[in-house]
Amino acid sequence: METLQFGEIKLHWLNGGVTHMDGGAMFGVVPKPLWSKKYPVNENNQIELRTDPIFFQYEGKNILIESGMGNDKLTDKQKRNYGVNEESHIDDELAKFNLTTDDIDFVLMTHLHFDHACGLTKPNADGYESTFKNATIYTSATEWNEMRNPNIRSKNTYWEMNWKGIEAQVQTYEDRVEVLPGLFMIHTGGHSDGHSILMFEQGEDKLIHMADLMPTHAHKNPLWVLAYDDYPMTSIGQKQEWLPKGMTENAWFTFYHDAIYRAVKFNDQGEIIDSVKRDK
DSSP, X not given: OOEEEETTEEEEEOOOOEEEEEHHHHHTTSOHHHHTTTSOOOTTSEEEEEOOOEEEEETTEEEEESOOOOSSOSOHHHHHHHTOOBOOOHHHHHHTXXXXXXXXXXXXXXXXXXXXXXXXXXXXXXXXXESSTTOEEEEEHHHHHHHHSOOTTGGGTOOGGGTTTOGGGEEEESSEEEEETTEEEEEOOSSSTTOEXXXXXXXXXXXEEOGGGSXXXXXXXXXXXXXXXXXXXXXXXXXXXXXXXXXXXXXXXXXXXXXXXXXXXXXXXXXXXXXXXXXX
């Protein structure tokens, strides 16, 4: 379990499962000879993408960023198509802190695509129930609305089984919300209409979780956006705003999907100057 000391807070990456998605889709119009130099690809043109929530304790609260892939929810066909050869181990991971999923106070969801939201619910005799039954689940109002009313494109990733059972726990916001002192969720759009990032400030220490605007360190170039992005020009604009800001302020950039790095710092030339690497 990799960790990052951020001010007086320690962040922990929990094993939430893995997907292997098409590399061409993950790098959009960028030619493979370019992106494949930055991120490893297998013989099926798939890249490994972790789905590992970040856990930390702050202001007496137990907090997760994202929810992982969950368990026993995908069909064999879905597992094959999405390259899921490992599901969530959140229960085992939380047990290392003498905690269970019932002890989680906040789940911060940058968006609700299946690879982020499958961990929010679990099967029961009647269908599905909340995994984190005592938690407040934060997501933008735009994202929550589309989750429950997907369009012809988004219905492939916003699944009913991931939101039925959590309705009473969801707390939405419009532009931004300060969840706890210095911990902000900010609605950006781009990857999805309701996509958000996180910004965390502790004194002079800063952290930015770009979520799927920059799912891996290899997506640092503002123009390297996903074919999955609903609004790619918005993604580019948001990256042009937040990446220079983080670089200038010596911020950590953290990742949910990156199979190589958990967190990095860039200098103003975009070079990695500090990092937390994932133990494989």
